[in-house]
Amino acid sequence: MFEVLVFVYENYWRGDACPEPEQLGRKLSAHGFDPDEIRDALQWLDGLSLATQGVQVARDADGTSGTVTLRGTGEAALPQSASAMRVYSSAEQDHLGAECLGFISFLETAGVLTGGLREIVIERAMAAPGDPVALDELKIIVLMVHWSTGIEPDALVLDELCEGREGRTAH
Template structure:
């Protein structure tokens, strides 16, 4: 499924540029992806679209990040208080593993994920098969959440999400 998601990300830079699921399925099939992979990816993308649909975003003045706004006026939906703490359930800890949870924390501390986007990333990660989720798979999920919401990560974040550490040379 993740190969399909990477193909979609690379070929449709914005979520709203992606064709309808039926047409996308035909294009993916023509690219040689297997039907089961295509079905799983299309369902995952549909659920991602539902998770991010109607989540109004407010772009920051410097355009470096976006904040998830309330779904109803005057209410801070998905946005945690500054002094709140996210406690992961046992199922989340088992499914995501320590490496992925540490990476999510890193992205939050770096300002790449706010509380609302973090919850969407965790929900989409929990919707994947396999346990625990590999770090490379989580990075694809983070990219797809940004892709679906129309938030363009800055170059350094994109480098961190796309570049494997195995290939890096220490200076």
């Protein structure tokens, strides 16, 4: 399924440029993807579309934070309190694993994920196969959430999400 999602991300840079599911399914099939993987990816993308349907994120000038508004209403969603703490359920801890939970925390601290986007990432990760979800797969999920909401991550974030750990030197 994740290979299909990467293909969609690479070929349709913005979520609104992606064709309808039936046409997308035919294109994916023509590129040789397995029918089961296509079905799973289309179902996952449908869930992503529903999760991000009313969400619009406007980044502040410094790029480190953003305002979440509800599309069509112009109303800002309530921001997360600075003293708020996300408590993960046992099911979330089991399915995401320590490495993915740590990465989500890192993205929040870096200002890449707002509280609302974090919840969409977690919801979509919970809908993904794997126990626990692999970190590389979570990175694809984060990319797809950004893709679906029309947010273009900055170059350093994109590098972190796209590059593997192999060949990196710790400083």
